[in-house]
Amino acid sequence: MKQISGGVCAAKGFRANGIRCGIRANHTDKDLALVVSDVMCSAAAIYTTNLVKGAPIAVTKENIADGKAQAIIVNSGNANTCNADGPEIARQMCALTADALGLNPKDIVIGSTGVIGQKLSITPIQNGMAELVAGLRTDGNEDAVEAIMTTDTRKKEAAMEFELSGHTCRIGGMAKGSGMIHPNMATTLIFITTDAAVSAEMLQKALSADVKTSFNMLSIDGDTSTNDTLAILANGLAGNPEISAEGEDYETFRQALHAVTTDLCRKMAADGEGATKMLECRVTHAPDEAAAQTVAKSVICSSLLKAAMFGADANWGRVLCAIGYAGVPLDVDRIEVRFESKKGNILVCENGAGVPFSEEKAKEILLEKEIYILIDLHQGESGATAWGCDLTYDYVKINGDYRT
């Protein structure tokens, strides 16, 4: 397995494009993305658990109920959520896309991201569709990922090459947003494509399993979006025997998928709104995996710890505090905490109490861009990893007046 480039176009038979069609007046950014497979794909998806859901979610659910899809249309600049005509607009977007591509509207995955509660006009999308389709190409991934960005400052792509029964396969993806845990009412969208042949059922199984240790372990600000969608298309053009049951190929595919999703997680964490640092919390020796995950997420979600990390302040008491209120029964007197970065590793707490450490060395470690918070609970054999970012002035600035 090796890392490759190409994002959603890394896999054979996928083309993409992204343009500005003009969804928001006075904005010059690209706002409409399209990803298309040359042939029909197996499809699977995961959606936000928020009760308030964007209209595109219901439409995507309907469309992939048969386990098939061939294209993904996504707009930024408007979430198409809490709008009375939302479902109708989402269906029109699918119809326009299908018409332009010669596909069935039922084979389209759709996503929208941006402000909630403002009407989404179909006009700019209709007007831009011809240009969008005309520009589709096998290296269009960068335009596509750019078109789904909102407050993102960087394009987030990942891709891997791997072998299934002697056939070289590729899997790649693009993501927008700063967390599955809703970054800015603008939602997180993740689209993954692969040329591996995988049945819709096994694709859904792999995705549902993967998300537990990837996107569900990512938090920027604790707000779960209304529009989160993670969708995957598998077109089978790699020629491998279709994965239709568990086994060695399924495990290999799972590993490749996980490499892509965790790469995207780290990139989303590093680009969290206003973030200056990526935080990775690794919990080890927990009584069970659920406990490890709960503790890791509690630490990564603590506003106080996030602010301390922004200030490069080795305030480990805030780590202990967040472990303590996580709601997991633990012997706190066994807990060990270390901070780590490429500048080194420092022990700050042992047996639940502070140990003397060099504040200077701690500062040097915490001034880096990627910080690892290592928690050894010393009470079991399970572990978990969660990702997040620091809490900064810019987070407040970005979200203090997002709509204007």
Next chain:
Amino acid sequence: MKQISGGVCAAKGFRANGIRCGIRANHTDKDLALVVSDVMCSAAAIYTTNLVKGAPIAVTKENIADGKAQAIIVNSGNANTCNADGPEIARQMCALTADALGLNPKDIVIGSTGVIGQKLSITPIQNGMAELVAGLRTDGNEDAVEAIMTTDTRKKEAAMEFELSGHTCRIGGMAKGSGMIHPNMATTLIFITTDAAVSAEMLQKALSADVKTSFNMLSIDGDTSTNDTLAILANGLAGNPEISAEGEDYETFRQALHAVTTDLCRKMAADGEGATKMLECRVTHAPDEAAAQTVAKSVICSSLLKAAMFGADANWGRVLCAIGYAGVPLDVDRIEVRFESKKGNILVCENGAGVPFSEEKAKEILLEKEIYILIDLHQGESGATAWGCDLTYDYVKINGDYRT
């Protein structure tokens, strides 16, 4: 029932004082507070649910296990938490206080607030005790409340006068911190005194019931402290027949207690770290009280909404989003949202969708210091109120480097 002044000294027979004994070098603020009753009191308390608990909590629990206490000693500047010698230091603090007052160490309530994981030296407390006790007086409440402040910018006191069976009674309290939901690893402490005669059992019952609709509905940043303590002493000097069962007097006492606790809640919310605005979220017509509370807290805890309020941005989509992820089954299509302040009231969402409104009027309303977020769920008869504050640059600044 009427509002009065005097805080913890409002009730008959209570004296207080606060001094600087020097717990933190290079700090000039008062850091040691004492509240004493002329006679033995019934006592009750509520503590943090964090597994990591400050040493004073275990000691207070032991000391009031018999339902009795006569004095409260509190230091700021150090939480005495995650220290191996923490319990010993806390017991020494009680012993020194009891010695100086001629009381039994078992009749002392103790609290500590400040940084976690740094050793608390008994020396400055020992050295300051004589001065602290010598200065006790019936108008010492302001010195006491000042001595328990950490990042608080304002003294938070409240007091009420009320009648029980023809006897005039008083109840008053002081609070530090910006929320029971842990403001700054420095914890929230609330101490209430009353001259009403109430049995320890009924005192605990009243406190445990009250907290559900007062301090448990207050959030500043979602971090539950390690040292939260809410303690109440009732010395009976008002001369009323002791409340030892439910009934009219108990209900009246509950109302007076609630007036004090909610007044303190609003003051703590308004003084949340870095806050420029107090937010009060009122949920009405919920299926049941638990649902109403969960929704109100979810909204008040949303970082995105808090940032929007800082920016006076009527981004109601964030209110809907926070309702949607609260985990309560609801028909979101019935929800109505209004923003209110002393400048007026504006409808922004009806039937779960946006309505046209004047952005100018909304801005005028949201530029005020006290904002009410009114959510009518239109699906039941229950309600709840939660308090919080906006998320600002100063929150990040205060917490980016708290220890230095």
